Amino acid sequence: MAETVKKVRTVDLKERKRRREKIAMLTAYDATMARLMDRAGIDILLVGDSLGMVILGHDSTVPVTLDDILHHTRAVARGAQRALVVADMPFLSYQLNDEEALRNAGRLIQTGGASAVKMEGGQSIAGTARRLVEAGIPVMGHLGLLPQHVHQLGGYRRQAKAAREAEQLCDDARALEEAGAFAIVLESIPTDLAHAVTSELTIPTIGIGAGPHCDGQVLVSYDAFGLFDDFVPPFVKQYAQLGQTMVTAAQAFADDVRSGRFPASGEGK
Ligand code: KIV
Numbered sequence: 001m002a003e004t005v006k007k008v009r010t011v012d013l014k015e016r017k018r019r020r021e022k023i024a025m026l027t028a029y030d031a032t033m034a035r036l037m038d039r040a041g042i043d044i045l046l047v048g049d050s051l052g053m054v055i056l057g058h059d060s061t062v063p064v065t066l067d068d069i070l071h072h073t074r075a076v077a078r079g080a081q082r083a084l085v086v087a088d089m090p091f092l093s094y095q096l097n098d099e100e101a102l103r104n105a106g107r108l109i110q111t112g113g114a115s116a117v118k119m120e121g122g123q124s125i126a127g128t129a130r131r132l133v134e135a136g137i138p139v140m141g142h143l144g145l146l147p148q149h150v151h152q153l154g155g156y157r158r159q160a161k162a163a164r165e166a167e168q169l170c171d172d173a174r175a176l177e178e179a180g181a182f183a184i185v186l187e188s189i190p191t192d193l194a195h196a197v198t199s200e201l202t203i204p205t206i207g208i209g210a211g212p213h214c215d216g217q218v219l220v221s222y223d224a225f226g227l228f229d230d231f232v233p234p235f236v237k238q239y240a241q242l243g244q245t246m247v248t249a250a251q252a253f254a255d256d257v258r259s260g261r262f263p264a265s266g267e268g269k
Helices: 010-018 031-039 066-079 098-110 123-134 147-153 163-179 191-200 242-259
Strands: 023-027 044-047 084-088 116-118 139-144 183-187 205-208 216-219
Touching: 010 023, 031 044, 031 066, 044 066, 044 216, 066 084, 066 098, 098 116, 098 123, 123 139, 123 163, 139 163, 163 183, 163 191, 183 191, 191 205
Parallel strands: 023 044, 023 216, 044 084, 084 116, 116 139, 139 183, 183 205, 205 216
Antiparallel strands: none
């Protein structure tokens, strides 16, 4: 008899935090990757707007559209059985007004197959987050380095180093928890600050470049697997060198074709 898979749900994650069980999250953009990462036991698959850089070749996440995210979310949702699929809300898909945000988040859930959405920002988007949660759409927050703000920030720098910014980030985290967010990504902030936020909140924090004290960790899978080497952030750990493996495999294929070793004579009869 086929084994029934127990899906990871947003409501399970708070309990995971309470039990001090760390949460593993990676980005995924297609069905095959989703299937493989699901098999590996990854808890959350994020269809991140990082796809703008690692899949679509843009130099930031800003040009990514809702249709881009929708397209890749559908593929990931088809591949994932156990993992929670979270779709990123791209730049300007939630900032105009709550109705627009609700309509866009609704598409990612209803026709994309995501179980939750992620939005960048704190107090400024907390009202919108609350509106989505009230409509039944689980929201993951994202604080610290906000890649959609890259033009304003002037680069991908560590955030909240000054005391005033750290206080603001704590206020933002509280506002998101009060709005009903089920988890918050903390990106590129000091370890001590991530520790303090993690201790204060009852919802899990998922860190990226935020030290070891968060309730979970996330990496862009193309960074973690060594597929994207245009720029490797200093906090990334590369668990494989798949980029080089693929180059070597492609070279072997080209050599075989050019030398006539592939296909072997007799094949295709
Ligand atoms: O888009 C993305 O991949 C993200 C992660 C870096 C958290 O937001």
